[in-house]
Amino acid sequence: MxxxxxxxxxxxxxxxxxxxxxxxxxxxxxxxxxxxxxxxxxxxxxxxxxxxxxxxxxxxxxxxxxxxxxxxxxxxEAPATPDRVFAGSDDVAPPRVPARVTRRQARQALALAGLFAAVQPAIDAIPDPQQRQLAQIEWDDSQDFERERPLLIELGHAIGLDDAGIDALFIRAGGL
Structure with missing residues (x-):
């Protein structure tokens, strides 16, 4: 604390x-x-x-x-005698993974994690031209990024994130 x-x-x-x-x-x-x-x-x-x-x-x-x-x-400094009492547990609940974050939040979180520059090469590496074009449109034009979108999950894995890493990035983005 x-x-x-x-x-x-x-x-x-x-x-x-x-x-x-x-x-x-x-x-x-x-x-x-x-x-x-x-x-x-x-x-x-x-x-x-x-x-x-x-x-x-x-x-x-x-x-x-x-x-x-x-x-x-x-x-x-921590109070010598902290006396704030909460009903129930004093355990802090784990951060909630936002279902969606704004474009700005997502891009800032990627930049802070040093991953922003890896996204475009991951899109460029998609072998199917139509899927690559759809991914590019989503990256360029989405106003929000949804955590459960299959394309987002695939791109996250392509830039080296596992599911927990994607969750952590969304939590960070949600705080920006």
Whole structure:
């Protein structure tokens, strides 16, 4: 678990800006699960009518399931006595593989993985001219890429990815 602190919610929103979906905080940033905590309250040690007086810890707080290099400047030490309790398990669910990602997300994920340049040669290597043309049209003109499309799976294998690698690429793309 990685703990992040920003000056304010606005500062956090600025850093996470490209990852918002319909104005909502993202569930994932790259492959890390995102838990937006917001304001953290701690007891001051004072009591009023038997109820502890609480005060806000400075900053806006977000927890991640793992380190994300772009967010390391905002990491803070783990709390000495973390007391946030979730109903049920504290296990982080594995990232969900998106059924589809946008063209931009797919191409950026391929570029970040160092695989973007391998796609065109894989298309060019398709022996059947009609299938090659259909693949080229799909690569050039698709607005979205669907995880279960047979052509996408074939191209993924052609550039060296197994099914788990394709899933990982889709998860990464979904976070962009």
């Amino acid at each position: 990685k703990f992040l602190r920003f000056e304010s919610e606005a500062a956090a929103r600025e850093v996470f800006g490209l990852h918002f979906v319909d104005g909502a905080w993202p569930a994932y940033f790259a492959t890390a699960a995102v838990d937006v905590v917001g304001l953290v309250m701690r007891p001051t040690g004072e009591m009023v009518d038997g109820v502890p007086v609480m005060a806000a810890v400075p900053g806006w707080h977000i927890n991640l399931s793992e380190r994300v290099p772009e967010l390391e400047p905002y990491e803070v």
